[in-house]
Amino acid sequence: MRIGILTKAFTAELVDAAIAKHDRAERRRRLLPARLVVYFVLAMCLFARESYEEVLRVLTSGIPGTRVVARVNRSSLCRARARLGEDVLETVFRQVAGPLATPDTPGAWWRGLRLLALDGTQFDLPDSTSNGDTFDGPSTTGGVPFGFPQVRAVVLAEIGTHGVLDARLGGYRDGERSLAYPLAGSTGPGDLVIADRGFCRSSSLTPSPWRARICR
Structure with a gap:
């Protein structure tokens, strides 16, 4: 099936x-x-x-x-x-990749706006030298690696269907906000994006394109 x-x-x-x-x-x-x-x-x-x-x-x-x-x-x-x-x-x-909800899809809309969610997560990778060199992973304060290499993912998804509109992948040391910046271009004026406050935190070094969309 x-x-x-x-x-x-x-x-x-x-x-x-x-x-x-x-x-x-x-x-x-x-x-x-x-x-x-x-x-x-x-x-x-x-x-x-x-x-x-x-x-x-x-x-x-x-x-x-x-x-x-x-x-x-x-x-x-x-x-x-x-x-x-x-x-x-x-x-x-x-x-x-793209939205899947129809006008009748339960939980996909709020006052005519398509509900989207922005969130990040991490995945363990096989413990190989190449994965460690490419993606890095957790380490002690002295820089000694432990655990598995990890890839960080930030995903923009439709809440009603879980359909993925866009995603960005990075290494363990990449920040969720920096990975999230390009995803702003995959939203439109009819979308309402839900995200935790960490994505909206101000930065004097890197202005966030999300601020105008989800932090008003």
Whole structure:
């Protein structure tokens, strides 16, 4: 059921266009073509507790036109993800991100204004050297790392549907406010944004574009 929803939201035409935009189409026949890798990464979000191999098995048995990929191991999947790169997935996201509520959606409106929420969170990443170098993580006062590397995310979402309009990712040391600044451009005059007061805190160094929108 969930795989069907995945392919309905992210059509093959949309995925192929993103692959072509970033020139990630394979030059030779591969067991893991770029389109399948895109769907594999998306399916990992649906089956976060499953192994790479199990996600691939579920994916290839649930999408019409694909075949079960035999003898594909974890390292092959990692290399396929590296070949694909992050730009394709960001393009796919930005093609589908946006409001979903209709005029009849409960909890989505207040006095004719679309209700949006702005919030931040953090996610643990696998404890690898590359993740630690790229994203950083918690450390002692002496600078000794402990725990897992972490990515910080700030998301602008529709309250009534939880549909994501925009998002920005950064490392552990990036501030939520700095990540939130670009998201202001994804709001409009008919939106009412709810956020905690930390996003509105004044700064003499970096004026916030949110101040005119949510801090009046």
